[in-house]
């Protein structure tokens with residue numbers, strides 16, 4: 266088995282050598298000032314990546330899904346109403362979690378390929394005169410469909426309705442890769458994980474709570490133990506956790522934040538946009554379409570590419586793994602078999618992206634799709650040649 270090739274799944278992403286080394290640590294006392302030297306800078310770094318001055322950052326040994334559970338269980342009570350759109354597998358799974366926690370979810374069914382309907386949110390919130398809705402859920406980037414939503418527009422919908430509901434944002438596949446502004450957008454709980462934009466292996470749920478979300482924890486009745494943010498805060502005050510932290514990963518997270526901030530968040534976002542545009546140029550040259558319906562919702566971290574009617578898109582993923590040792594993402598849920606996904610986030614360069622585009626092209630030709638070898642690669646090359654950033658700028 267060879268591990269030479271990069272992966273093109275939308276998480277876990279490729280781990281830079283420096284981060285792999287940062288995670289490889291001797292055992293230290295995880296209840297000591299030495300651990301505090303990892304913990305506190307990591308939390309500060311995450312706060313900067315979230316673009317927040319006031320968020321309380323909590324980091325659990327878990328994954329993004331645990332971050333959802335942290336958001337819900339610390340701020341809500343059984344029977345509370347939450348508002349959520351379903352426009353892909355991840356928003357679907359978050360709704361499912363709410364229902365299993367006994368929350369009443371007002372679901373706005375939205376086409377898979379469209380962004381969150383902020384205008385519908387505004388109508389529903391305006392009609393909710395008694396303020397029964399306690400939280401609005403928003404998946405910033407639907408990893409299943411490659412659709413980005415406008416979180417600022419969701420905030421405007423809440424404000425226009427004069428509605429006090431909390432705003433929870435799933436930023437698992439956007440934070441640290443695409444523009445995210447916790448304070449400016451009035452996000453109350455931001456959720457992410459270690460294995461996407463932060464370029465680490467899976468194992469950390471990373472959440473930011475606004476002061477308003479912290480206030481809501483005082484009356485929230487849903488049961489919580491492992492994910493209790495107050496237990497966690499007490500631990501932090503003593504350079505510790507309420508249990509045993511994933512020390513190596515925390516050290517990796519601290520280094521990851523340093524790397525992202527050294528590159529500059531705006532440069533990180535521009536790099537992701539540039540790489541994504543090259544992939545989209547290739548998709549256009551292949552004569553294929555994205556699942557994302559319109560350019561304003563194109564994701565800069567993952568592209569879900571529709572294959573022709575009657576063709577099983579999953580065959581591309583299987584074939585790429587078997588013949589070329591390359592990982593792409595399969596279609597999930599409603600779009601299973603209809604799309605394959607190219608993940609283009611985390612530690613990636615234009616040149617790495619070209620190798621993924623070239624491999625997808627070989628697979629599609631091998632499987633008999635009417636695509637000319639080199640067409641997508643050439644389109645991406647043209648784009649990257651014309652929009653190259655200097656190698657120095659791309660520290661990652």
Ligand SMILES: *Cc1c(COP(=O)(O)O)cnc(C)c1O
Pocket residue numbers: 276328329330331355404406407408435436437438458467
């Ligand atoms: C990956 C992902 C998740 C799930 O995160 P896990 O770390 O697998 O639990 C949730 N939401 C989105 C948008 C994702 O991309």
